[in-house]
Amino acid sequence: MAIVQVRPYRGVAADERRGLRRQALLETGLDRLAEDGLSGVSVRSICAGARLTPRYFYESFDDLDALLVAIVDSVAAEVAQRAIAAIAVAPDDLSAQVRAAVDAGYGVLAGDRRKANALLVAGAGHGPLRDRRQEIIMAYAELALVNLPPLRRLTATDRRRARATALFLVGGAAELIGAVLSGSLRLSRSRLVEQLTNLWVAALVQQDGT
Amino acid sequence: MAIVQVRPYRGVAADERRGLRRQALLETGLDRLAEDGLSGVSVRSICAGARLTPRYFYESFDDLDALLVAIVDSVAAEVAQRAIAAIAVAPDDLSAQVRAAVDAGYGVLAGDRRKANALLVAGAGHGPLRDRRQEIIMAYAELALVNLPPLRRLTATDRRRARATALFLVGGAAELIGAVLSGSLRLSRSRLVEQLTNLWVAALVQQDGT
DNA sequence: CTAGACTGATAACGACTGTTGTCAACACTG
DNA sequence: CAGTGTTGACAACAGTCGTTATCAGTCTAG
Secondary structure (H helix, E strand, C coil): CCCCCCCCCCCCCCHHHHHHHHHHHHHHHHHHHHCHHHHCCHHHHHHHHHCCCCHHHHHHHHHHHHHHHHHHHHHHHHHHHHHHHHHHHCCHHHHHHHHHHHHHHHHHHHHHHHHHHHHHHCCCCCCCHHHHHHHHHHHHHHHHHHHHHHHHHHHHHHHHHHHHHHHHHHHHHHHHHHHHHCCCCCCCHHHHHHHHHHHHHHHHHHHHHH | CCCCCCCCCCECCCCHHHHHHHHHHHHHCCCCCCHHCHHHHHHHHHHHHCCHHHHHHHCCCCHHHHHHHHHHHHHHHHHHHHHHHHHHHHCCCHHHHHHHHHHHHHHHHCHHHHHHHHHHHCCCCCCHHHHHHHHHHHHHHHHHHHHHHHHCCCCCHHHHHHHHHHHHHHHHHHHHHHHHHCCCCCCCCCCCCHHHHHHHHHHHHHHHHH
């Protein structure tokens, strides 16, 4: 039985109501993911947290996987947007641009640890979630390729090697940021950013010189 | 009701029988993990694959988490042992030692993709599995600290920075190896090892110079 | 041979899963 | 007002989950 929903209700339009419910589901998903991990995410638990009934879950998502993918996508997009914006206003210097991007990305995850958790947890499910995570990491790598000069001016034959480097850098940053945010490595934000910048730049100039 | 088991059965001693059953459970766990991911691992599915009854699962493991941790531990230990052994027989040269360690570690995971999968999947569960993964990555980082000259001769104040570098290198290597093994990045073994070696060395000498 | 360790199959327990359906109460439109 | 979009609470479905227990049958020890 499909849901129709064309009339305003309590002064809120139908589309807006749908959007609010979807947002509540995503938000609750972020919560449940942070509290109990992947296994804590079920249709019923999500709906209970969002104060909705299962019907409205299926209104916004075909599947539990669809919700998880949507969550990870939104976080990944936010990180990417902030990083790109930071690069845009940074000086035309490799070190400065890397630092700006890393600091911006870290800021998003440090500001809401649930989001960091969501990205880390995404490596799990053998379902669409894992594939999506791969795509996101690849997308970040491509982002680095496009935005960072040493990787940008490579011949087609070197692009595969460049992609490998970018993957390495993204994976290393993820691991290090995750360790700091989880508390297993104590490091101030400024030191972390500085360290990551140095590591990235070292790898990039090495890539450039080879 | 505890299981006693003191007598030989079909010519096999009690201890050995327990060991064989435990091994069968671990092996099946590796299979199920590779086929259906974390959610495919249940007491019943594991026992079915190992041709055992649930009783014998609880004979060897307190918990499903205990099984998962045991699996990940054994794989991680194998990788570490091979890497250490490779370093031991490698020339006394940073590049050569890194290459030997990386190649040895990659060899284990490439030889049995189920093991690579197990390590990658380990980043998921909010349970003890995730903690264990953190510890393993940290242990690898410490391993790099102890075995690689540029990191070894650091003052106490620099050790935290060195640990961060090691974490970065391990995380980056994991990501890159995972991408290659999953087929999302085509790269020959020799090129992969060479690339990883270059990246590691570049980061290490940068660490050394700062 | 008998007593008892050992095995494997099966059942039971309550709790949870995804998904769909029903139904009374509410809010809006005409 | 009546009619209907809309909501939330609840039930139902067959299935799986972890965990423990039961029981007939196979093997070994004495």
